[in-house]
Amino acid sequence: MKKLVYALIILLVIAHQDFWYWDSQELVFDVVPIGLAYHAGVSIAAAILWAAAIKFCWPDDVELLEEEIARDAETKGGGI
């Protein structure tokens, strides 16, 4: 799953180069040019993929480090 999420992020980076809409002035809802609407979609896709990254690619070593820091704080009697 981790590899799939990172692969999708790379795919999003590639899809960012939307040469197919470069010369298009087609409108979405008669208001927003397709080139702008597409990139607003890229922003939404980025949010979704980073949410997936948090779910499936959260760094294990950070969790371990957090536990370690919490233990140290308890021993020293202070906050982190």
Added chain:
Amino acid sequence: MSPAQTSVWIILGYLALLVGLGIVTSRKFKGTASDYFLASRGIGWFLLVMSLFGTTMTAFALVGSTGESFKAGIGVYGMMASWSGIVHSACFFLVGIKLWSLGAKHGYVTQIQFFRDRFESDKLGVLLFPVLVGLVIPYLLIGVVAAGGTINSVTAGAFPDLFAGGGVGPAADKVGGIPYWLGSGGICIVVLVYVFLGGVRGAAWANAFQTLVFILLGLITFVVIADKLGGMKNATAMVLENNPHAARRTVRPDDPMTRYVEAKKQFDNTLVKWHKAPKDKRGPVPRAPEKPHGITYLHFLTYMFIPLSVGMFPHLFQHWLTAKSASSFKPAVILHPLLIMIVWVPCVLLGMWATSAIIPGKTDPVIPWGQGNPNLVLGQMVAQLTKTGGAGILPGLLTAGVLAAIMSSLDSQFLCIGSIFANDVVAHYLGHDKVSDRQKVLCGRIFVILIVAVTYVISLQRPGSVFTLAVWCFSGFAGLFPLVFAAIYWKRTTKAGAYACVLAMAGTWTWLFSQADWGAKREFLFLGMMPVATIVAASTLALVVVSLMTPAPSEATLAKFFRR
């Protein structure tokens, strides 16, 4: 009360509100250096989302995005906003969280402390200190210049008896407006006051408040302007009729380019008059309007390197370290691209509409055909379209929104500069145990006043192209991104490799900046690419090659920073 005076009172009220917020947050200040510089590492997810977003969005978020879209069309969203949505979140996720955990474990307060430790080199700090502070100063300058200019232009005519205006060219103060020196100086003082009162916690609260303010006021402005133009469909239809190239990234041979054609006619007439005038009364040579030229694939692609700067901004590093836990980052990583979209899409649409906007029932364009300064577009749209009904209120509110975007970056930059000086210079060389918390905070405050004073004096020279300056400043920070990324993820990165990376960045950056006539060539590209692409390539290559040629870091260092 005149509309301009109404705007003045709204702006003053907003600034008073911020000082009040500073006073409230100062009650939570514990008096320790850790609390002043890092809010005792206790900032939760909401404040972190808002402060990270508010800090990365400068004056460019509202004024610049509208202006750039007016100049180059909707392609600016893909170049600046959607790239930032992907890359900023990547920096938060891949760099920010790791640095937070290392900072919390080893007690780092600044980037330089981390790099000194990771690369077992005291002198690396000596090299990084001037580089980081030197790159932050132009960033500060962007905010100070934009604040003074915006206040003067919105308050024009408010107090003609008090302020006579004056000056030459686009930097001239408008009659009756709050003078540039007073507006920019006033903003510096307000930010200093609330930062001094509340430290990084005060800045985080102010950022959260200001971020909400500029998002909300940006949206209100969008809705009001769309309505005044006869609705969104009508505003877009005018663009397709007169300047359709603004709705795409190409210019076709049969495009009417009405704005350019009309501006060219005006320019030709002005040039004839200029030639006819006696030589001693000619003034500066009129500037020809820029012909629209579209955006190339390579230019668009290589813009992706600019947002890498976020990984090395010292003020963002400081915000990362304030987080209560690693989990506090999660909402920031997800929401950041969406917040960028909420602010940028309306602004890019406004800029596109501004190319062709004519008030229904009239013939003159809202933005005069010959308008050459894109940074004035948003202010002019608001001023022209809200002349009747609540005059002065919307310009005042919009200015408060623009100032909010500016100040939410300035406060963090002020704080981080003070933090770097107090921790990496004073306490580092005198000994952390010999400098009390009180002295650290005092040193930080004194250094900030000094840097702000220098920035303010430079800003009085009115450097023209602040947004060009911003791109160069970001390019420098982006050139240092390989350093932080390798420091976290590549065990083999060595001290010599780190030096090589910083020097390669500084050398390439200086050479390319000189090729761009020190920023005078505003649209300078190197081999058809953004200069930042070459800077990042050079610094990465130097880091990798030199690291592989030099001995690996000690086992103790590797054990400290990497898990087996």
